[in-house]
Amino acid sequence: MSEDEIRQEEAIILQAKKDPKAFGVLYEKYFDRIYFYLLRQTDEEELAGDLCAQTFVNALNNLKRYELRGVPFSAWLYKIASNEVNKHFRKNKGKKVFSIEEVRIKELVAQSDDSWDEELIQRLIEFMKDLPLDMLQVLELRFYEDRDFKEIAYILDITESGAKMRTYRALDKLRKNFKLKVKYDG
Numbered sequence: 787m788s789e790d791e792i793r794q795e796e797a798i799i800l801q802a803k804k805d806p807k808a809f810g811v812l813y814e815k816y817f818d819r820i821y822f823y824l825l826r827q828t829d830e831e832e833l834a835g836d837l838c839a840q841t842f843v844n845a846l847n848n849l850k851r852y853e854l855r856g857v858p859f860s861a862w863l864y865k866i867a868s869n870e871v872n873k874h875f876r877k878n879k880g881k882k883v884f885s886i887e888e889v890r891i892k893e894l895v896a897q898s899d900d901s902w903d904e905e906l907i908q909r910l911i912e913f914m915k916d917l918p919l920d921m922l923q924v925l926e927l928r929f930y931e932d933r934d935f936k937e938i939a940y941i942l943d944i945t946e947s948g949a950k951m952r953t954y955r956a957l958d959k960l961r962k963n964f965k966l967k968v969k970y971d972g
Contacts, residue, residue, distance in 0.1 A: 864941045
């Protein structure tokens with residue numbers, strides 16, 4: 787986000803703290819992103835919708851306590867959403883899933899210098915399904931959600947160096963197993 791966009795968003799947040807109706811602008815801006823983030827983790831449209839609604843209810847209810855911490859407002863929403871999905875799976879003793887969209891994998895592969903055929907892409911998808919959850923989370927936030935390391939650290943409640951380390955380890959695993967040459971500069 788540009789400095790101007792950040793200032794505009796801060797003004798909306800300040801207004802929403804005084805008048806909850808102003809929160810609608812933030813809801814409209816971020817609803818789709820948060821919904822699809824949750825959908826990839828649940829693979830259930832209705833559950834993702836419920837968790838998304840709860841995310842925005844929590845955000846609105848806690849908006850007065852929101853403070854700018856050097857990351858965009860959206861990172862705060864992702865953090866709330868991440869907490870909601872984790873709480874849901876702890877409560878229901880279910881297992882979080884990551885729905886790996888073939889389109890997104892192809893985008894990742896497109897960043898590689900090598901050519902890929904459909905069979906290799908399918909093998910990559912299967913391999914990614916077996917990655918540890920913490921690696922999938924950072925890959926999703928970094929490459930699907932276009933979050934920087936500072937935001938990833940904030941969302942997952944880890945250090946920035948921890949976010950980088952997890953991302954690099956996940957990409958190293960992918961590169962070693964698939965000779966994938968992905969740029970992962972900070």
